[in-house]
Amino acid sequence: MTIASDRTEITIRDLTVGYTREPVLRGLSAVLPRGRTTAVVGPNGSGKSTLLSAIAGVLRPAAGAVEGVTGRRPAFVAQRSAVSDSLPISVRDTVSMGRWAHRGPWRRLTAHDRAVVEECLARLELRPLATRRLGSLSGGQRQRALLAQGLAQESGLLLLDEPGTGLDAEARQLIIEALEHVKTRGTTVVQVTHDFTEARRADHCLVLSTGRLLAEGPPDDVLTPQVLQEVWGIRPPL
Numbered sequence: 001m002t003i004a005s006d007r008t009e010i011t012i013r014d015l016t017v018g019y020t021r022e023p024v025l026r027g028l029s030a031v032l033p034r035g036r037t038t039a040v041v042g043p044n045g046s047g048k049s050t051l052l053s054a055i056a057g058v059l060r061p062a063a064g065a066v067e068g069v070t071g072r073r074p075a076f077v078a079q080r081s082a083v084s085d086s087l088p089i090s091v092r093d094t095v096s097m098g099r100w101a102h103r104g105p106w107r108r109l110t111a112h113d114r115a116v117v118e119e120c121l122a123r124l125e126l127r128p129l130a131t132r133r134l135g136s137l138s139g140g141q142r143q144r145a146l147l148a149q150g151l152a153q154e155s156g157l158l159l160l161d162e163p164g165t166g167l168d169a170e171a172r173q174l175i176i177e178a179l180e181h182v183k184t185r186g187t188t189v190v191q192v193t194h195d196f197t198e199a200r201r202a203d204h205c206l207v208l209s210t211g212r213l214l215a216e217g218p219p220d221d222v223l224t225p226q227v228l229q230e231v232w233g234i235r236p237p238l
Ligand SMILES: Nc1ncnc2c1ncn2[C@@H]1O[C@H](COP(=O)(O)OP(=O)(O)OP(=O)(O)O)[C@@H](O)[C@H]1O
Pocket: 019, 020, 024, 042, 043, 044, 045, 046, 047, 048, 049, 050, 051
Protein backbone atom coordinates (compact mmCIF):
# COMPACT_ATOMS: atom_id res chain seq x y z
CA MET A 1 0.00 0.00 0.00
CA THR A 2 1.51 3.34 -0.97
CA ILE A 3 1.10 6.44 1.14
CA ALA A 4 -0.89 8.07 -1.67
CA SER A 5 -3.48 5.27 -1.58
CA ASP A 6 -3.71 5.22 2.20
CA ARG A 7 -7.23 6.42 2.92
CA THR A 8 -6.83 6.24 6.65
CA GLU A 9 -4.59 9.16 7.37
CA ILE A 10 -4.84 11.57 10.30
CA THR A 11 -5.86 14.95 8.92
CA ILE A 12 -4.94 18.31 10.35
CA ARG A 13 -7.49 20.75 9.00
CA ASP A 14 -7.09 24.54 9.09
CA LEU A 15 -5.55 24.34 12.55
CA THR A 16 -5.15 27.58 14.44
CA VAL A 17 -3.71 27.15 17.91
CA GLY A 18 -1.52 28.94 20.46
CA TYR A 19 -1.14 29.87 24.09
CA THR A 20 -2.51 33.39 24.07
CA ARG A 21 -4.92 35.23 21.79
CA GLU A 22 -2.06 35.49 19.32
CA PRO A 23 -1.90 32.05 17.63
CA VAL A 24 1.34 30.18 17.00
CA LEU A 25 -0.02 28.06 14.13
CA ARG A 26 -2.42 29.71 11.70
CA GLY A 27 -4.70 27.71 9.41
CA LEU A 28 -2.29 24.80 9.14
CA SER A 29 -3.46 21.80 7.09
CA ALA A 30 -1.45 18.59 6.69
CA VAL A 31 -1.76 14.82 6.68
CA LEU A 32 -0.07 12.21 8.85
CA PRO A 33 -0.02 8.87 7.01
CA ARG A 34 -1.29 6.17 9.35
CA GLY A 35 1.16 3.45 10.27
CA ARG A 36 4.05 5.56 8.98
CA THR A 37 6.60 7.91 10.47
CA THR A 38 6.23 11.66 9.95
CA ALA A 39 9.14 13.99 10.76
CA VAL A 40 8.30 17.57 11.73
CA VAL A 41 11.18 19.96 11.10
CA GLY A 42 11.60 23.72 11.28
CA PRO A 43 13.69 26.39 13.00
CA ASN A 44 13.46 27.13 16.74
CA GLY A 45 10.13 28.69 17.58
CA SER A 46 8.47 27.66 14.29
CA GLY A 47 5.71 25.81 16.17
CA LYS A 48 6.77 22.15 16.06
CA SER A 49 6.12 21.40 19.75
CA THR A 50 2.89 23.39 19.58
CA LEU A 51 1.73 21.22 16.68
CA LEU A 52 2.57 18.06 18.63
CA SER A 53 0.64 19.34 21.68
CA ALA A 54 -2.38 20.07 19.49
CA ILE A 55 -2.26 16.57 17.95
CA ALA A 56 -1.93 15.12 21.48
CA GLY A 57 -5.04 17.04 22.54
CA VAL A 58 -3.08 18.92 25.22
CA LEU A 59 -3.70 22.26 23.51
CA ARG A 60 -7.20 23.11 22.31
CA PRO A 61 -7.42 24.58 18.83
CA ALA A 62 -8.86 28.10 18.48
CA ALA A 63 -10.06 26.94 15.04
CA GLY A 64 -9.79 23.86 12.85
CA ALA A 65 -9.28 20.30 14.04
CA VAL A 66 -7.13 17.19 14.12
CA GLU A 67 -9.30 14.47 12.58
CA GLY A 68 -8.90 10.71 12.60
CA VAL A 69 -7.23 10.15 15.97
CA THR A 70 -9.05 7.01 17.02
CA GLY A 71 -8.69 4.44 19.76
CA ARG A 72 -6.46 4.94 22.74
CA ARG A 73 -5.16 8.39 23.75
CA PRO A 74 -1.98 9.34 21.83
CA ALA A 75 1.28 8.57 23.62
CA PHE A 76 3.09 11.90 23.96
CA VAL A 77 6.77 11.95 24.88
CA ALA A 78 7.39 15.65 25.47
CA GLN A 79 10.75 17.41 25.71
CA ARG A 80 10.30 17.79 29.42
CA SER A 81 8.26 15.26 31.28
CA ALA A 82 5.55 16.05 33.76
CA VAL A 83 7.27 13.67 36.19
CA SER A 84 9.09 15.76 38.77
CA ASP A 85 12.72 14.93 39.54
CA SER A 86 11.96 15.08 43.25
CA LEU A 87 9.39 12.24 43.11
CA PRO A 88 10.91 9.07 44.56
CA ILE A 89 9.87 7.06 41.55
CA SER A 90 11.96 4.32 39.98
CA VAL A 91 12.63 3.84 36.28
CA ARG A 92 10.39 0.74 36.34
CA ASP A 93 7.57 2.73 38.00
CA THR A 94 7.99 5.47 35.39
CA VAL A 95 7.58 2.98 32.56
CA SER A 96 4.69 1.29 34.42
CA MET A 97 2.85 4.63 34.38
CA GLY A 98 2.56 4.09 30.62
CA ARG A 99 0.09 1.28 31.43
CA TRP A 100 -2.26 3.63 33.28
CA ALA A 101 -3.78 4.40 29.87
CA HIS A 102 -5.08 0.80 30.01
CA ARG A 103 -5.75 0.33 33.75
CA GLY A 104 -6.31 3.81 35.17
CA PRO A 105 -3.94 5.50 37.64
CA TRP A 106 -2.75 3.52 40.66
CA ARG A 107 -4.66 0.38 39.60
CA ARG A 108 -3.01 -3.00 39.95
CA LEU A 109 -1.15 -3.98 36.81
CA THR A 110 -1.91 -7.33 35.24
CA ALA A 111 0.73 -9.91 34.34
CA HIS A 112 0.41 -8.71 30.75
CA ASP A 113 1.00 -5.09 31.79
CA ARG A 114 4.11 -6.11 33.68
CA ALA A 115 5.36 -8.11 30.69
CA VAL A 116 4.91 -5.06 28.44
CA VAL A 117 6.81 -2.90 30.94
CA GLU A 118 9.70 -5.39 31.05
CA GLU A 119 9.76 -5.59 27.25
CA CYS A 120 9.95 -1.80 26.95
CA LEU A 121 12.70 -1.61 29.60
CA ALA A 122 14.66 -4.25 27.70
CA ARG A 123 14.10 -2.61 24.31
CA LEU A 124 15.77 0.58 25.53
CA GLU A 125 18.40 -1.31 27.57
CA LEU A 126 17.04 0.08 30.82
CA ARG A 127 16.89 -3.14 32.83
CA PRO A 128 20.17 -2.45 34.66
CA LEU A 129 18.71 0.93 35.66
CA ALA A 130 15.18 -0.29 36.48
CA THR A 131 15.41 0.21 40.24
CA ARG A 132 17.22 3.55 40.04
CA ARG A 133 15.35 6.74 40.91
CA LEU A 134 14.30 8.59 37.77
CA GLY A 135 15.70 11.82 39.22
CA SER A 136 19.15 10.24 39.60
CA LEU A 137 19.56 9.43 35.91
CA SER A 138 21.63 11.31 33.37
CA GLY A 139 19.75 13.36 30.78
CA GLY A 140 20.11 10.70 28.09
CA GLN A 141 19.12 7.83 30.41
CA ARG A 142 16.06 9.79 31.54
CA GLN A 143 15.08 10.43 27.92
CA ARG A 144 15.23 6.69 27.22
CA ALA A 145 13.06 6.02 30.30
CA LEU A 146 10.43 8.49 29.08
CA LEU A 147 10.46 6.97 25.62
CA ALA A 148 10.00 3.53 27.20
CA GLN A 149 7.00 4.95 29.09
CA GLY A 150 5.58 6.17 25.76
CA LEU A 151 6.12 2.76 24.14
CA ALA A 152 4.45 1.02 27.11
CA GLN A 153 1.22 2.88 26.32
CA GLU A 154 0.90 0.83 23.11
CA SER A 155 -1.07 3.66 21.56
CA GLY A 156 -1.72 3.69 17.83
CA LEU A 157 -0.26 7.22 17.71
CA LEU A 158 3.16 7.96 19.19
CA LEU A 159 4.21 11.63 19.39
CA LEU A 160 7.87 12.33 20.10
CA ASP A 161 9.42 15.74 20.71
CA GLU A 162 13.12 15.56 19.77
CA PRO A 163 13.69 12.02 21.08
CA GLY A 164 17.28 11.81 19.81
CA THR A 165 18.56 15.17 21.01
CA GLY A 166 21.51 14.87 23.38
CA LEU A 167 21.75 11.10 23.06
CA ASP A 168 24.91 9.19 22.21
CA ALA A 169 25.16 7.03 19.07
CA GLU A 170 24.20 3.82 20.88
CA ALA A 171 21.09 5.34 22.46
CA ARG A 172 20.06 6.86 19.12
CA GLN A 173 20.38 3.44 17.53
CA LEU A 174 18.15 1.95 20.26
CA ILE A 175 15.52 4.59 19.47
CA ILE A 176 15.75 3.93 15.72
CA GLU A 177 15.21 0.21 16.38
CA ALA A 178 12.36 0.85 18.84
CA LEU A 179 10.59 3.04 16.28
CA GLU A 180 11.10 0.45 13.55
CA HIS A 181 9.52 -2.08 15.90
CA VAL A 182 6.41 0.00 16.66
CA LYS A 183 6.02 0.66 12.94
CA THR A 184 5.77 -3.08 12.28
CA ARG A 185 2.77 -3.02 14.65
CA GLY A 186 1.11 -0.29 12.59
CA THR A 187 1.78 2.58 14.98
CA THR A 188 1.70 6.08 13.50
CA VAL A 189 4.76 8.01 14.67
CA VAL A 190 5.13 11.80 14.58
CA GLN A 191 8.61 12.94 15.48
CA VAL A 192 9.89 16.48 15.92
CA THR A 193 13.56 16.70 15.05
CA HIS A 194 16.38 19.10 14.21
CA ASP A 195 18.39 16.25 12.69
CA PHE A 196 18.05 16.07 8.91
CA THR A 197 19.44 12.52 8.82
CA GLU A 198 16.68 11.48 11.23
CA ALA A 199 14.10 13.38 9.18
CA ARG A 200 15.22 11.70 5.94
CA ARG A 201 14.63 8.32 7.57
CA ALA A 202 10.92 9.14 7.98
CA ASP A 203 8.24 8.27 5.40
CA HIS A 204 6.72 11.75 5.40
CA CYS A 205 7.95 15.18 6.39
CA LEU A 206 6.36 18.49 7.40
CA VAL A 207 8.47 21.63 7.22
CA LEU A 208 7.25 24.45 9.48
CA SER A 209 8.33 28.04 9.25
CA THR A 210 6.93 30.76 11.54
CA GLY A 211 3.76 28.83 12.29
CA ARG A 212 2.99 27.81 8.73
CA LEU A 213 3.46 24.66 6.72
CA LEU A 214 6.06 25.43 4.11
CA ALA A 215 6.37 21.98 2.55
CA GLU A 216 4.95 18.48 3.00
CA GLY A 217 5.80 15.14 1.39
CA PRO A 218 8.50 12.46 1.24
CA PRO A 219 11.60 13.86 3.03
CA ASP A 220 13.86 13.77 -0.03
CA ASP A 221 11.26 15.72 -2.01
CA VAL A 222 10.75 18.44 0.60
CA LEU A 223 14.24 18.80 2.16
CA THR A 224 15.65 20.31 -0.99
CA PRO A 225 18.61 22.72 -1.11
CA GLN A 226 16.11 25.51 -1.88
CA VAL A 227 13.99 24.75 1.23
CA LEU A 228 17.09 24.44 3.44
CA GLN A 229 18.32 27.77 2.13
CA GLU A 230 14.92 29.47 2.44
CA VAL A 231 14.01 28.18 5.91
CA TRP A 232 17.38 27.80 7.66
CA GLY A 233 19.57 29.99 5.47
CA ILE A 234 22.10 27.19 5.10
CA ARG A 235 23.69 25.30 2.25
CA PRO A 236 24.52 21.97 3.89
CA PRO A 237 26.34 19.19 2.06
CA LEU A 238 23.61 16.86 0.79
N1 LIG B 1 3.75 27.52 27.12
C1 LIG B 1 3.87 28.54 26.27
N2 LIG B 1 3.30 29.73 26.53
C2 LIG B 1 3.40 30.77 25.68
N3 LIG B 1 4.06 30.72 24.50
C3 LIG B 1 4.67 29.56 24.19
C4 LIG B 1 4.60 28.42 25.04
N4 LIG B 1 5.28 27.40 24.45
C5 LIG B 1 5.76 27.91 23.29
N5 LIG B 1 5.40 29.19 23.12
C6 LIG B 1 5.70 30.05 21.97
O1 LIG B 1 5.17 29.44 20.79
C7 LIG B 1 6.07 29.62 19.71
C8 LIG B 1 6.37 28.25 19.10
O2 LIG B 1 7.03 27.46 20.09
P1 LIG B 1 7.29 25.91 19.90
O3 LIG B 1 7.85 25.40 21.17
O4 LIG B 1 6.07 25.27 19.35
O5 LIG B 1 8.42 25.94 18.76
P2 LIG B 1 9.40 24.78 18.29
O6 LIG B 1 9.40 24.84 16.79
O7 LIG B 1 9.04 23.49 18.91
O8 LIG B 1 10.78 25.33 18.85
P3 LIG B 1 12.15 24.58 19.33
O9 LIG B 1 12.79 24.06 18.07
O10 LIG B 1 12.93 25.70 19.92
O11 LIG B 1 11.80 23.50 20.31
C9 LIG B 1 7.30 30.34 20.23
O12 LIG B 1 7.19 31.70 19.89
C10 LIG B 1 7.19 30.15 21.73
O13 LIG B 1 7.74 31.26 22.40
